[in-house]
Amino acid sequence: MKILKPKQIIVALDLDSIEEADSIVKFLDPEIFRLKVGKQLYASEGPKILENLNKKGFDIFLDLKLHDIPNTVYKALKNLLNEKLWMTNIHLLGGEEMMQAAREAREHVKSDALLIGVTVLTSLDVNHIKNMGFGIQISELVNILSTSAKRNNIDGVVCSAKEVPEIKENLGQDFIAVTPGIRMQQNKDDQSRVATLKEAIRNGSDYIVLGREITASENISKMIKKVESYIIQNNE
Ligand code: C5P
Numbered sequence: 001m002k003i004l005k006p007k008q009i010i011v012a013l014d015l016d017s018i019e020e021a022d023s024i025v026k027f028l029d030p031e032i033f034r035l036k037v038g039k040q041l042y043a044s045e046g047p048k049i050l051e052n053l054n055k056k057g058f059d060i061f062l063d064l065k066l067h068d069i070p071n072t073v074y075k076a077l078k079n080l081l082n083e084k085l086w087m088t089n090i091h092l093l094g095g096e097e098m099m100q101a102a103r104e105a106r107e108h109v110k111s112d113a114l115l116i117g118v119t120v121l122t123s124l125d126v127n128h129i130k131n132m133g134f135g136i137q138i139s140e141l142v143n144i145l146s147t148s149a150k151r152n153n154i155d156g157v158v159c160s161a162k163e164v165p166e167i168k169e170n171l172g173q174d175f176i177a178v179t180p181g182i183r184m185q186q187n188k189d190d191q192s193r194v195a196t197l198k199e200a201i202r203n204g205s206d207y208i209v210l211g212r213e214i215t216a217s218e219n220i221s222k223m224i225k226k227v228e229s230y231i232i233q234n235n236e
Contacts, residue, residue: 002232003201004208009227010061012036012180012211016044018052024215027224030057032231034086036209038063050083059086061178061207065118067091070101077105085113087178089158092117092145099152114176117149118158122181125192138193139163143170150175156206161195164203173204180209184226197230 011033013021021041028035035058041049042064053060062085066073073090080088090102099117106115119142120129126138134141142163147170149157156176159167164177179200181191200208210227217223 004231006032007034010034010036010207010209011214012209014040014211018045027221034059036061036063047083054084061087065091067094070097073098074101074105077102078109081109081111087114089116092149096152099154114155116156117154119145122160122193123190160193161200161203161205164205168204176206178207179205182208184213
């Protein structure tokens with residue numbers, strides 16, 4: 001069943017080096033997949049990993065989930081956007097002034113990178129957020145943070161696929177939903193609010209992040225072919 005458009009899948013390169021990243025990237029076509037560079041790979045390779053992947057023609061989502069005082073986020077983002085990025089993100093718990101600072105940084109460097117806000121990590125469940133002092137349901141917190149992101153002209157959110165229908169209904173179809181915690185089949189590791197690929201598409205996710213499903217699979221090329229079988233190819 002073909003349910004995905006090209007470039008809706010973002011492969012998370014949660015790895016330690018360019019060499020390790022290359023062992024996955026060599027199986028991927030930049031016309032079909034986008035890539036996510038997160039803290040792990042950025043911490044070991046720095047900006048040169050972005051340059052390397054840009055040269056290969058990939059759209060890059062730099063996932064550093066910036067969360068700091070507005071001035072620091074403004075300056076960090078200005079520097080990060082020196083490299084060409086398709087998408088990057090902040091953590092919405094940093095507050096509305098921080099969201100505005102992030103937007104101003106993007107405007108300042110005239111970048112067209114999408115700016116996305118992390119709502120509640122998909123590894124957290126209701127007990128975790130209760131222990132943090134939030135006496136509300138996760139969906140409510142996701143809703144509050146997403147609404148505040150929209151109000152501050154953030155382009156969309158990272159959330160669980162389960163939360164997408166409500167977000168789209170409240171904030172409009174154009175408000176981007178990026179969903180990690182996706183499994184080909186239902187199972188759990190440290191992700192709590194997981195969904196399957198089919199469920200994510202059905203719920204209206206714009207972009208689906210696949211990490212360990214690909215990087216930790218025993219046969220990476222076979223797994224990538226399996227994922228590709230869900231994608232409508234341009235020539236079909
Ligand atoms: O391996 P797995 O598919 O669980 O990877 C999920 C990826 O998405 C990781 O790179 C993680 O940092 C990221 N992520 C997440 N939850 C969020 C935001 C990002 O799991 N709310």
